[in-house]
Amino acid sequence: MELTHQEWVERAKAIEFPRHAVIDGQNVDAVSGKTFDTINPATGEVLTRLPACDAADVDKAVQAARRSFEDRRWSGKSPAERKSVLLRLSALILENQAELALLDSLDMGKLVRDAATIDVPVAAAIFQWYGEAIDKIYDEIAPTGSSDLAMVRREALGVVAAVVPWNFPLDMATWKCAPALAMGNSVILKPAEQSPLSALRLAELAREAGLPDGVLNVVTGYGETAGKAIGLHPDIDCIAFTGSTEVGKYFLEYSGQSNMKQVWLECGGKSPNLVFADCDDLDKAAEMAAFGIFFNQGEVCTANSRLLLEKSIADEFLERLVEKAKGFSPGNPLDPASAMGAIVDEGQTARIMSYIDHGRATCTLLHGGNRQTVSGKGCFVEPTIFSDVAPDNRLAVEEIFGPVLAVTTFESEDEAITIANDTIYGLAASVWTSNLSRAHRVSSKLRAGTVSVNTVDALSPMTPFGGFKQSGIGRDLSLHAFDKFSALKTTWIKLKG
Template identity: 45%
Template sequence: MQSKDSSKSNFNIPKIKFTQLFINGEFVDSVSGKMFETIDPRNEEVIASVAEGDKDDVDLAVKAAREAFDNGPWPRLSPKERRRIMLKFADLILEHVEEIAALDAMDAGKLFSVVKTGDIPNVADVLCYYAGAADKIHGTTLKMSRELQGYTLLEPIGVVGLIIPWNFPSPLLMHKVAPALAAGCTVVVKPAEQTPLSALYYAYLAKQAGIPDGVVNVVTGFGPTAGAALSSHMDVDKIGFTGSTEVGRLIMHAAATSNLKPVSLELGGKSPFIVFDDVDVDKVAPLAFVGAVYNKGEICVAGSRLFIQEGIYDKFVKKLVEMAKTWVVGDPFDPNTRQGPQIDKIQFEKVLSYIEHGKKEGATLLTGGNSLDRKGYFIEPTIFVDVTDEMTIAKEEIFGPVLSVMKFKTVEEVIKRANCTKYGLAAGVMTNDLNIANTVSRSIRAGVIWINCYFAFDPDCPFGGYKCSGFERDLGMEGLHKYLQVKSVVTPIYNSPWL
């Protein structure tokens, strides 16, 4: 592992423009007047002080969203007009790509180059995808079994509360906001307290694009206050959440004990990355390594359980170690850096504690395992071997650059072991044998299976989990339908006995 001094960046950090709440088309202070600090994980310094919203502010935001939905123009615009405004919103995002990318790089410790060329263009792509879907929302004609005529209408569900995590603050926000807008809903967004800045910038651009006041609202603040108030609010019609399984349970409970609002959850994962011995090690090993440490391991689909068939195990592990030793950890604004800092001190210490668990439970630490001796929350890419399925590092989501490597013999064995988890978000299958690929992909209980690829996301491909990884889907048309209600309309046919 190589490191770069995070104090040597030549990037010109942009001035922070928006730190207030965004409610009913205006930037406003919180009712309490409280502020909280958002911290740069590169150097542990304060980036800005941001308005701290709580229940009173959520009430105001929901009131604005309710008025905009019940009486405002957005749900009543022609789908063609909604599409036009959403496309303008996407264009404005691309015009400001560098500034938004810098906000996420500072706030989340993400690689600036990756956010600029990947995350933010993805945001615009998703907006365009759902803009194109806005005028294709329609029900079906029903073939009734009696003398009746029936059809269904698809209508916007109403006011949607969206709670966004910190690891991909831009893409995961738009994965929810874009389909909700296309459906004709209004939204109240609660970004993660660690990464509030880009969400406020998007709210500003939404207004510039022509989205009416009250349609997009952003309340920055903390989960136990602002997030809890949004989840339990009686005038919110649906909650969309991406985050940990533990918080997902709290949100479900709050929704169920208030107005029984529906909830969609995209939660944690402990994804198996399965490599069969017919692959090209030199090609697949880099994919496996990046599958575990991409975005410093702070990604819910990290392939953190690496199963390698015994025939290529030693060669594959050697290649992994070579990659780890040349992996550059440091300033995310340096174009040579491959891995930035963990999001904050809490996550930094959590990852290090999992590394200690691995050592104590008998796994062999092959490389890494340490923090860097400087300011900031930097951790070396870490590889464990001799890992068993019962070990903590093989069972629990670490959300850091920690890879558990395990050996297997047969297809039947690895299917059983891959499914031996409470999670079911994603899986990777690496093989040149079509029969093996088909067998394993149909047998793994996970929401997305990537064959001979990984992190293969696309706006048209539904994404979500099985089991404790959640339910319902982001992206694809499934990501739109969850913001729609189905209404059945039935009338008797003329001269039928129903008249």
């Protein structure tokens, strides 16, 4: 989708922003009447006010979801019927591409160009993929003796809550909702308070596609109220969460304090990017290293935020990398010429700047390091690179979730692997080498859910996404995502005669 800056601005002016949560197919206010502001971080402008839902609203949403599941208005449909609705929803997402892209861009600051050409098409593709997949999932017959018949069937769990973050609002909602709905569950979607707009529009499009009322409910509000109420609710069967490791641990606690609901977590990361001296294209590796940390303002759970360079190529590589970083200067998110957008809000901007201040005091600043404005407004941070970062420095240990790269050197393959694995996280990693044996050897030793070789952050609906250690539990994407939203039931029949 190719539009000019002015065309995006004009389309943004024409948007009617939502003002309600969606429960049982109805646009509703919070029971308490409370609201919160949704703010454009690029300008500080209030876009709309939305219901600040709490436990009372969550309970209404759970009741609606439970009714819709038990009366089988969706769960009772055949896989082919569910497929038809999800494929129609996929088409509607593409038909409303510009609007959905603008909602995410205005809401959380990402480049509208990226939202339109990456986020929205990916969301449509994922609904299409799971719609196409669901009528190709077969049940099993266990190999018992001839006098028995043991059937193993995959059944929907019931009421699924999806709690998603603000960095990819539409896509993260899709990652959870598409397989959960395809399986026949009813869903309560809780978007981040910083970025609820595209989730609300998704619910409208789902209803237009033919999804029955009560099957997809969207509850807006804060994590400490609406999110906590979801975690503690005794009639939710499963929570699928993407966000920080800290909050993920809260949901584990909430499950234990309530009904032992299943909790599936995709949490933090501190992904290493290992570049060996035998990499045969340092320019491409430098280009992708910059992309891997500065794309989406570094607000990516798999961001390649640790760059590990073999010492013999470090100086040459860093020269190339700094040149690549110069191409990521922040700009107006609605301008297709901009290379980086706004940080999601003032709180996250201040957090990033505190890490940069720490880096200035402990490391070598190679590039960036400043907060900026665009037209005198907004939450913008320059692409920032620090070298001479010790492996135990906060910049190399803690998830910053911003455009800040920590560079460390190594002298041997074993040292590189040791540094890469010395983290509480295990979400993703990248390896750059022209040696096939090294690529396999290093990849097998890295404790990460996805290892990208000679690229960064490789993913697809066809491959599972998730991590080891404190990066989470379970996998998004691929057929394995159905494991989170279903249970296996055995029916054993003793035959006569």
